Structure formats: C-alpha cells, structure tokens
Amino acid sequence: xxxxAPFEGIGAAVRRKEDLxxxxxxxxxxxxxxxxxxxxxxxxxxPHAHARIRAIDTRAAAAMPGVLAVLTGADYAAxxxxxxxxxxxxxxxxxxxxxxxxxxxxxxxxVRYVGDAVAMVIAETRQQARDAAEALSVDYEVLPAVTDMRxxxxxxxxxxxxxxxxxxxxxxxxxxxxxxxxxxxxAHRVVRLELTNNxxxxxxxxxxxxxxxxxxxxxxxxxxxxxxNPHVIRLLMGAFVLRIPEHKxxxxxxxxxxxxxxxIFHYIEEAAVTWAAGKxxxxxxxxxxxxESFMTDAHGRDHVTAAELALDADGRFLALRVKTLANxxxxxxxxxxxxxxxxxxxxxxxxxxxxxIYAEVKxxxxxxxxVDAYRGAGRPEATFLLxxxxxxxxxxxxxxxxxxxRRNFIRPDQFPYQTPVALQYDSGxxxxxxxxxxxxxxxxxxxARRAEAARRGKLRGIGLSTYIEACxxxxxxxxxxxxxxxxxxxxxxxxxxxxxxxxxLTGAHSHGQGHETTFAQIVADHLGVPLDKIEVVxxxxxxxxxxMGTYGSRSLPVGGSALVKAMDKIIAKAKRIAAHLLEADxxxxxxxxxxxxxxxxxxxxxxxxxxxxxxxxxxxxxxIEELEPGLEETAFYDPKNFTFPAGCHIAEVExxxxxxxxxxxxxxxxxxxxxxxxxxxxxxxxxGGVAQGxxxxxxxxxxxxxxxxxxxxxxxDYCLPRADDLAPVSVATHTTLCTHNPLGVKGCGEVGAIxxxxxxxxxxxxxxxxxxxRHIDMPATPARIWSIIHAKTQAAAA
Amino acid sequence: MPQVTLTVNGKQxxxxxxxxxxxxxxxxxxxxxxxxxxxxxxxxxxxxxxxxDGDSVKSCTTLAVMCEGANIxxxxxxxxxxxxxxxxQEAFREYHALQCGFCTPGMVxxxxxxxxxxxxxxxxxxxxxxxxxxxxxxxxxxxxVKAIAAAQEVMHGRxxxxxxxxx
Numbered sequence: 033x034x035x036x037a038p039f040e041g042i043g044a045a046v047r048r049k050e051d052l053x054x055x056x057x058x059x060x061x062x063x064x065x066x067x068x069x070x071x072x073x074x075x076x077x078x079p080h081a082h083a084r085i086r087a088i089d090t091r092a093a094a095a096m097p098g099v100l101a102v103l104t105g106a107d108y109a110a111x112x113x114x115x116x117x118x119x120x121x122x123x124x125x126x127x128x129x130x131x132x133x134x135x136x137x138x139x140x141x142x143v144r145y146v147g148d149a150v151a152m153v154i155a156e157t158r159q160q161a162r163d164a165a166e167a168l169s170v171d172y173e174v175l176p177a178v179t180d181m182r183x184x185x186x187x188x189x190x191x192x193x194x195x196x197x198x199x200x201x202x203x204x205x206x207x208x209x210x211x212x213x214x215x216x217x218x219a220h221r222v223v224r225l226e227l228t229n230n231x232x233x234x235x236x237x238x239x240x241x242x243x244x245x246x247x248x249x250x251x252x253x254x255x256x257x258x259x260x261n262p263h264v265i266r267l268l269m270g271a272f273v274l275r276i277p278e279h280k281x282x283x284x285x286x287x288x289x290x291x292x293x294x295x296i297f298h299y300i301e302e303a304a305v306t307w308a309a310g311k312x313x314x315x316x317x318x319x320x321x322x323x324e325s326f327m328t329d330a331h332g333r334d335h336v337t338a339a340e341l342a343l344d345a346d347g348r349f350l351a352l353r354v355k356t357l358a359n360x361x362x363x364x365x366x367x368x369x370x371x372x373x374x375x376x377x378x379x380x381x382x383x384x385x386x387x388x389i390y391a392e393v394k395x396x397x398x399x400x401x402x403v404d405a406y407r408g409a410g411r412p413e414a415t416f417l418l419x420x421x422x423x424x425x426x427x428x429x430x431x432x433x434x435x436x437x438r439r440n441f442i443r444p445d446q447f448p449y450q451t452p453v454a455l456q457y458d459s460g461x462x463x464x465x466x467x468x469x470x471x472x473x474x475x476x477x478x479x480a481r482r483a484e485a486a487r488r489g490k491l492r493g494i495g496l497s498t499y500i501e502a503c504x505x506x507x508x509x510x511x512x513x514x515x516x517x518x519x520x521x522x523x524x525x526x527x528x529x530x531x532x533x534x535x536x537l538t539g540a541h542s543h544g545q546g547h548e549t550t551f552a553q554i555v556a557d558h559l560g561v562p563l564d565k566i567e568v569v570x571x572x573x574x575x576x577x578x579x580m581g582t583y584g585s586r587s588l589p590v591g592g593s594a595l596v597k598a599m600d601k602i603i604a605k606a607k608r609i610a611a612h613l614l615e616a617d618x619x620x621x622x623x624x625x626x627x628x629x630x631x632x633x634x635x636x637x638x639x640x641x642x643x644x645x646x647x648x649x650x651x652x653x654x655x656i657e658e659l660e661p662g663l664e665e666t667a668f669y670d671p672k673n674f675t676f677p678a679g680c681h682i683a684e685v686e687x688x689x690x691x692x693x694x695x696x697x698x699x700x701x702x703x704x705x706x707x708x709x710x711x712x713x714x715x716x717x718x719x720g721g722v723a724q725g726x727x728x729x730x731x732x733x734x735x736x737x738x739x740x741x742x743x744x745x746x747x748x749d750y751c752l753p754r755a756d757d758l759a760p761v762s763v764a765t766h767t768t769l770c771t772h773n774p775l776g777v778k779g780c781g782e783v784g785a786i787x788x789x790x791x792x793x794x795x796x797x798x799x800x801x802x803x804x805x806r807h808i809d810m811p812a813t814p815a816r817i818w819s820i821i822h823a824k825t826q827a828a829a830a
Numbered sequence: 831m832p833q834v835t836l837t838v839n840g841k842q843x844x845x846x847x848x849x850x851x852x853x854x855x856x857x858x859x860x861x862x863x864x865x866x867x868x869x870x871x872x873x874x875x876x877x878x879x880x881x882x883d884g885d886s887v888k889s890c891t892t893l894a895v896m897c898e899g900a901n902i903x904x905x906x907x908x909x910x911x912x913x914x915x916x917x918x919q920e921a922f923r924e925y926h927a928l929q930c931g932f933c934t935p936g937m938v939x940x941x942x943x944x945x946x947x948x949x950x951x952x953x954x955x956x957x958x959x960x961x962x963x964x965x966x967x968x969x970x971x972x973x974x975v976k977a978i979a980a981a982q983e984v985m986h987g988r989x990x991x992x993x994x995x996x997x
Contacts, residue, residue, distance in 0.1 A: 045997040047923055047924065047926070048923070048926065050931070051922070051923040051928060051931075052923070053931075054928055054931030054934050055905075055915065055919040055922055055923060055928065055931075055934060055938065056865070056905065056906065056908070056909055056915075056919070057863065057864070057865015057866070057904065057905035057906040057935050058865065058906075059865070059931050059932075060864075061864075061867070061932065063864075063867075063868070064858075064864035066859075066862070159848070159850070235967055236930070236932075236967055237867075237869045237875060237877060237930065237932040237933045237965060237966065237967050237968075238867070238869065238930065238932040239868075239869065287930075287931065288930065289867075289869075289930045289931065289932025289933075290929070290930040290932060290967050290968055292967070319868075321871045322869065322870035322871045322872065322875070323871055543930050544929035544930030544931070544968045545929070546929070711997065712926045712995075712997065713926065715926075716926045716929060716968075716969060716972075716973060717929075719969060719970040719972040719973065720929060720967075720968045720969050720970045721970075722970055723967075723969070723970030723971070723972075724967070724970075746870075746871075746872050746874075747870050747872055747874035747875060747965070748872050748874060752965055752967065753970075753971075754961070754962060754965065754971075755957070755958040755959075755961035755962070755964075755966075755971040755974070755975060756955075756958040756959050756961070756962060758958075758970055758971055758972075760954075760972055760975075761970060761972050784970075
C-alpha cells in the first residue's frame with residue numbers, strides 16, 4: 033500500500049519545528065548561556081539628559097569585593113578604538129552630507145540622554161558589579177536639555193553636538209516641488225492635516241544581552257548577542273569599532289526573544305563587553321534589566337508632520353505635499369537616517385495614482401534615546417498620514433471614504449507602476465483586497481451595529497485603511513545610491529549530506545518568525561526531502577558564510593530566494609551526476625521535486641537525491657573528470673526590486689462616552705503578501721503586527737519630561753497591550769505574486785503594524801462623528817477621548 | 831550564607847543563597863534551569879512564572895529563602911518522563927501560540943494554573959482577563975487564547991485528545 037506522507041511543502045500549515053524546545057524550556061537565549069570563568073558587567077548610566085562630565089572617581093568602586101575592573105570612556109579612548117558607526121548616509125537638499133557626530137562606546141566629556149553609558153564595572157557576580165557601580169562617583173555639570181523637536185530647532189536651543197549646529201542632522205527632500213506647486217494651484221480643494229506619529233518603545237520580551245569572550249591562544253574574540261543580524265554586527269564592530277579582523281571575530285545570535293527592529297542595531301554594550309573580555313581575560317556577560325531596555329533600546333517612530341492633499345472636483349488626488357520632523361534622539365543609531373527618508377517618503381504614493389508628490393524631512397537631534405527602525409520603520413508613518421488624510425478628504429468633500437479610495441486606486445492593468453517617489457510597484461490588486469475585507473467585516477451591515485450599540489449607550493465606529501508597504505530590502509546598487517553603506521543581498525547554503533539529509537545555512541535570522549519551519553518547507557518543496565530530514569541553521573558567523581540578517585520583512589523574499597538559487601545549483605549538479613549513474617544524456621534527466629528523484633525521460637530509470645548524494649561523497653562511480661565531489665552549494669541573492677505587500681485592514685470599535693474607553697470589537701485584515709509558504713505562520717505574523725499597531729493607536733506612547741527624564745520607563749508606565757486589551761483578529765490573504773523573485777513572495781512580518789493604526793483611528797474618529805472630531809492623535813487614550821466628548825457636552829450645555 | 835532546601839521538578843536540592851537571591855536566580859543560575867525567563871524588573875511580564883506548591887507565582891519577586899520546603903514546578907518539569915507533552919504545551923504547539931518563545935514558559939505555567947483553578951471552564955473573555963499578568967509581544971494573544979480554550983477541554987477530561995486547529 034502506498035501511504036502518502038502529509039504534504040509539507042509550500043502552502044502547508046505545518047506545525048513549527050522550533051516549538052518543542054521553546055515549550056520544554058530548552059530554548060537557548062543569550063542570557064541562558066554561561067561561559068566558563070564568566071564575569072559580569074554593569075553599566076553606570078547617566079541620570080541626566082544633558083551634562084558635562086567633570087570627573088569620574090572610580091577608586092571606591094574598584095576596591096569593592098569581586099571587582100575586576102572599572103572602565104570609562106577615557107580608558108576606551110586610551111586604547112585608540114572607534115565609536116559606533118552609522119550605516120546609512122543621507123544627503124541634504126544642497127547635496128552636502130548629513131551631520132554625523134561621533135557616538136562613543138562609553139561617554140567622553142558629555143552625556144546626551146538619560147541612560148547614556150558613563151562607565152562599566154566588571155565583577156565576579158552581577159550583584160557585585162551593581163553594588164560597585166553604586167560606589168562610582170561622577171561629577172556632572174548639568175546642562176539644559178531639549179527633547180521636543182521644534183524646541184531643538186529653535187534659535188538658542190541647547191546644542192547636543194558641536195558637529196551639528198542647530199541640532200539639525202539633515203534637511204532632505206524627495207519629489208518634484210514644482211509639479212506639486214502647479215497641481216495645488218489648479219486644485220478644486222486642498223485638504224490639510226497636522227499629525228504626530230507617537231514615539232514608541234519596542235519592548236521585545238527578551239531584554240538585550242551580550243557576552244564577550246577572548247581566547248589568547250588563538251587571538252579570537254567571540255560575541256554572543258541578542259541580534260537580528262550577527263554578520264552585520266561582526267562587520268560593524270570588527271571593522272569600525274574594535275578593529276578586529278573578521279577571521280578573528282565570531283558573532284553568535286542564538287535564540288533571540290523577539291526583535292521588531294530593536295535588535296538590528298549595533299549597540300555600545302556589544303562592543304564594550306567584547307573589549308572588556310580582552311582586558312580582563314575572562315568572558316564578560318551583560319544582561320539588560322527592563323528599565324535599561326526602556327532607556328537604551330532604540331525607540332521608534334516620533335514624527336511630527338504637516339500634510340496637504342490637492343484634489344480635483346471628482347476627488348481625484350492631484351498632488352501631495354508633506355513636511356516632516358523626525359527625531360533621531362541623541363546619537364545616530366545604525367539605520368536611523370534611512371527610516372524617515374527612503375523607508376518613509378518613498379511610500380507616500382500609497383496605493384493611489386497621485387501624480388505629483390513632494391516631501392521635506394528634517395531630522396533632529398534631541399536629548400533622548402536614539403530612534404531607529406521599529407516594525408514597519410517609516411512605512412507605518414507614511415501609511416498613517418495617507419490613510420488619515422484620505423478619510424479627512426472624504427469627509428470634507430462629502431464622498432464616501434471607500435469610494436474615494438477606489439477612485440484613486442492604481443488598477444491591476446497599470447503594473448508595473450512607477451510612482452512619483454522612486455518606487456516601481458510590480459503587482460497588486462487593491463480593489464480585490466478591499467472587497468474581500470469589506471465582505472469579511474460586514475461593512476454593509478455596520479449601521480445596524482452602530483444603532484444597536486447606540487441603544488446600549490455606546491458610540492460605535494468603523495474605519496479602514498488600504499495600505500501598501502515596501503519589503504524585501506533591497507537591490508544593493510539602488511540602496512547604495514541612496515546612501516546605504518552595505519549591500520542588502522542574502523546568502524544561503526544547501527548542504528546535502530552523504531545519506532541525503534539536508535542542512536540549510538541562512539544569513540537571515542529567526543527570532544520568532546519560524547524560519548526553521550518555513551525555510552525547511554521551501555527546501556522540502558523544491559528537493560522532495562521530508563521535513564524531518566532538513567535542519568535550518570542560522571545565527572552564527574562561524575557556521576554561515578555571510579548574511580545581512582532579518583528586518584524589513586526581507587527573510588523570505590531575499591533569504592528564501594537565496595535558498596532557491598542554491599537549490600537550482602544543487603539540482604543542476606545532481607542532474608549531471610544522475611546522467612552519469614543512469615548512463616543517459618544530461619538533457620534527458622528530469623527532476624521530480626515531489627518524489628525527490630531524477631529520472632531519464634520516458635523511462636522508469638531513476639535515482640533518488642540520496643543515491644546521488646552518496647555517489648557525490650563516495651565518488652567511486654562518478655564523473656570525476658568533469659565534476660567536483662560533494663553536494664553543497666551557496667548562493668548570494670541580490671533582489672531586483674523591493675516587494676510590495678498591500679491590503680485592507682478594517683477596525684470596529686466601541687467607545688464608552690462616560691469614560692472615553694475604546695474597546696476594539698472587531699479587526700479584519702486581508703493582506704496580499706504574495707505566495708504563502710505557511711498560512712498558520714502568516715496569520716500569526718499578521719495578528720502580532722496588528723497587536724503592535726493597535727498598541728500604537730490606543731495604548732502606547734513614550735513620554736519625556738521637558739528636562740529629559742523618561743516618564744514612560746517601565747511596564748507600569750508604558751502601556752504594552754495585554755490579552756484583554758485586544759480582540760480576535762480575523763486574517764485572510766489574497767495573493768498576487770511578486771514578479772521578480774523566484775518564490776513570488778512579498779513578506780508578511782510588518783503588514784500588521786503598518787495597516788492597522790490608521791484603521792483603528794479612522795474607526796475612533798467615525799465613532800466620534802457627532803462630536804465634530806476631524807482628527808485624533810495616537811494613542812487615543814480614554815483621557816483624550818473623554819476630553820473631546822466632555823468639551824462638546826459642556827459647549828452644548830453652555 | 832543562608833541555605834534553602836526545596837524540591838524542583840521532583841528533585842530535592844539544598845542550595846546556598848544570599849538573602850537577596852530571588853527564586854528565579856536560584857533556578858537559572860544555581861540549578862541551570864534556564865527555561866524560566868526574566869523579562870522585566872517590575873513583576874509585570876510574567877515570563878518568570880513557576881508553580882510553587884501548585885500555585886502560579888512570579889519567581890522574580892519571590893526570595894529564594896521563602897521557598898524552604900517548597901515544591902516547585904518549572905517549564906522543564908511539565909512533560910511526562912517519556913517526553914509526552916502536557917496538554918497545554920501540546921495546545922500551544924498545535925495553535926501556534928508562540929513565536930519567539932521567550933514569554934512562553936511563563937505563559938504556559940500561568941495558563942495551566944488558570945485552567946486548573948476554573949474547572950467550570952473559561953470563556954474567551956475570561957481567558958483574556960486571566961492572562962492579565964503575562965505579556966506577549968509577538969502573537970497578539972489571539973492564538974494563546976485559542977490554545978488555552980482547547981487545552982482546558984482536555985485538562986478537564988471533556989475531550990480525550992486536543993481539538994485540532996483549523997488550518
């Protein structure tokens with residue numbers, strides 16, 4: 033009897049291979065690692081947002097029990113090492129480069145935000161290091177601080193860096209200003225909106241951690257770190273900071289407990305523990321407390337924007353003009369400059385045919401934690417702006433908000449579609465995702481639900497967004513011309529072992545995405561090898577040839593494509609081996625990926641992949657004159673374009689007018705993420721992204737006091753969504769294939785966080801329509817909503 | 831230094847600790863049971879939840895010396911000796927209720943206690959409210975709630991095997 037194995041390839045909702053170790057407590061996160069002879073680091077951090085360091089007295093601390101070393105910026109400078117580099121250079125309108133002040137590993141001369149590292153104590157135990165840090169005495173001259181971007185740009189503002197007069201990092205623009213001016217001049221109507229994209233704190237559940245180690249026998253350094261891209265950390269830290277050549281530096285990012293962007297960047301603690309390990313001759317471990325995460329992990333968003341949309345009498349978009357201030361924080365984090373420029377303004381066409389767009393962005397230094405990419409990175413900011421503006425335009429022009437969107441959609445027959453802001457969309461069907469979402473959310477039946485809620489004394493509202501984003505970053509030559517200081521290809525190796533099992537090495541990194549399963553599914557699908565014979569390895573520069581890591585929903589479009597390219601090479605070589613074994617011409621050998629067998633066309637003569645692998649490793653009967661033994665191939669895949677996931681999100685909310693409390697009652701997502709490898713994982717990614725987007729819309733905000741103290745510095749002050757803050761999220765997909773990568777995939781990691789915030793706020797505004805609300809900034813907290821309702825009620829009573 | 835004698839996952843240990851040593855530090859650093867995680871410093875996230883004498887407790891806010899004579903179960907002690915998963919572990923896998931896995935041990939330990947203390951069965955809303963002490967940043971809780979709802983049916987004997995998730 034021929035029993036078919038369950039299908040495990042592309043499209044199957046395979047349960048995850050990685051779950052067993054996580055569910056049994058056998059995950060291995062950085063803080064779980066304990067190296068022989070390991071000692072512990074504690075960082076003394078600035079309590080001031082801006083201060084000059086007059087002196088640091090380390091004597092008492094150095095004499096404390098268990099202390100091996102107390103290291104300061106002066107010690108670091110004495111070793112002649114570098115600061116943390118920035119990976120992306122933006123140019124100003126006038127062509128000059130952005131201001132790029134130094135970012136020291138340990139503060140030198142000045143501290144610039146609360147949390148800036150001033151000294152590092154190394155001791156036998158973590159508690160001893162912490163106790164000794166408390167005995168450090170720092171003489172600060174406190175300076176005026178500035179946290180608000182407009183205040184930072186004002187004349188006379190406190191200056192953070194000598195290198196950046198006026199606290200301006202860059203003044204950048206994109207698009208055709210003259211065309212936009214001309215379109216505004218002939219517009220039937222101009223709709224204006226000022227909005228804030230609230231500053232967020234990523235809060236991956238695993239706090240950052242790092243262990244540095246030095247082996248004097250070999251001169252090799254090892255860094256274990258909570259990173260989304262170990263090779264990038266090796267490159268940056270090795271080449272620019274500690275100047276350790278790559279062959280003497282290994283970076284391991286083992287199991288990583290969530291990232292959402294915050295673990296892309298090269299942080300000073302990684303360099304500090306590696307440097308210190310060499311100095312004290314012992315492995316040095318540091319693990320952040322959550323308080324440290326709040327004040328040292330790169331924050332996200334933090335834009336202030338004025339936008340204007342010009343429309344003709346029919347509601348067709350003629351032009352868009354955008355002015356944005358973007359907060360960089362106190363120093364430039366690794367990819368910070370790219371976020372409010374090429375990951376933001378390039379998305380301002382959205383899914384619409386707006387012919388002319390002009391965006392101006394000023395990036396500003398403030399006495400706050402550095403700001404960088406957080407799930408979506410620039411695209412949520414663009415989407416919130418556009419999808420709010422479209423709703424306001426619909427309201428002001430008296431056109432139905434769904435109809436206004438439809439009127440301006442790029443149609444399926446217009447692809448490839450060149451936007452006026454640099455991107456060329458390859459595929460999509462925006463009306464299809466809209467229609468599917470409207471049906472799934474029962475948009476047509478909403479007014480009955482509103483009326484029913486009103487009878488219960490509740491204000492019910494519905495809102496939608498039709499978003500697009502750009503993923504799969506990115507063609508190296510393109511991003512290079514835009515200022516990236518790296519290539520953005522990905523690397524994959526397929527190693528067929530002599531007995532036919534497969535090891536997959538990928539430069540992408542999984543920290544929740546489930547690559548160990550989805551990447552194995554791709555290999556199973558292409559090579560016909562059962563899933564349990566495939567192991568995916570990631571996160572170690574000693575095992576994987578190279579890689580650029582995981583962010584920007586790039587793992588599958590770029591990393592998955594690299595695996596396909598490597599498998600193409602495997603199959604090509606295996607065909608030649610098969611031809612030899614089967615005594616056939618190579619052109620007559622066909623590969624059946626379902627069966628995993630190589631067959632002579634029109635015959636039943638065949639060899640399995642395992643048989644071919646054995647011949648390749650035991651080459652007794654082998655075309656040794658033509659082919660090298662072995663069956664292992666590596667591919668570097670440089671994408672041809674970005675990918676463009678898009679879709680429609682619909683939120684339904686109920687507001688209690690007595691308290692201003694918003695309850696999310698329904699959420700519907702219909703996303704086009706291209707080909708779906710594992711629908712269970714895609715749904716999980718969307719649900720998680722939506723939770724973060726709903727968090728941004730309703731709950732989360734980072735607040736600083738005027739003098740630079742972080743007010744939202746703990747999980748008691750920063751409102752991370754809990755289970756009872758959220759509702760079930762209905763997820764469906766509608767697929768148009770990406771046209772330029774071999775899998776047809778687009779990426780699904782960020783769509784949830786990008787599409788959802790405007791859908792939620794549009795629903796809140798809709799619920800408050802009787803209160804004359806035109807816009808409400810995020811987060812739409814009870815206090816904010818109650819004030820709106822109360823003001824209107826008071827005015828009516830007066 | 832004080833000594834504490836306690837039973838962890840069925841095995842008795844006597845350990846020297848500082849007075850300030852937390853239970854989670856004892857588990858992770860002295861016993862090398864690193865499945866129990868620390869996600870915060872304000873007792874908010876629940877990544878450190880273990881069972882002490884059958885009750886779910888945040889081990890980051892429990893002093894080790896308070897656990898003299900206690901019977902503690904951690905995530906490592908849930909599966910049967912032959913490796914058979916606890917129904918809650920099985921449900922988390924079947925319903926894709928974990929992504930990065932960091933909150934998972936605490937989430938599973940909390941969920942088991944929540945279900946055990948509510949033999950009448952929990953509604954979706956009650957499960958959400960019962961997870962008040964556990965944070966997850968990856969899943970949006972959608973699948974965690976479904977997994978717990980499915981696991982309670984097995985744990986209370988209303989189903990012999992876990993209901994499969996709809997694909």
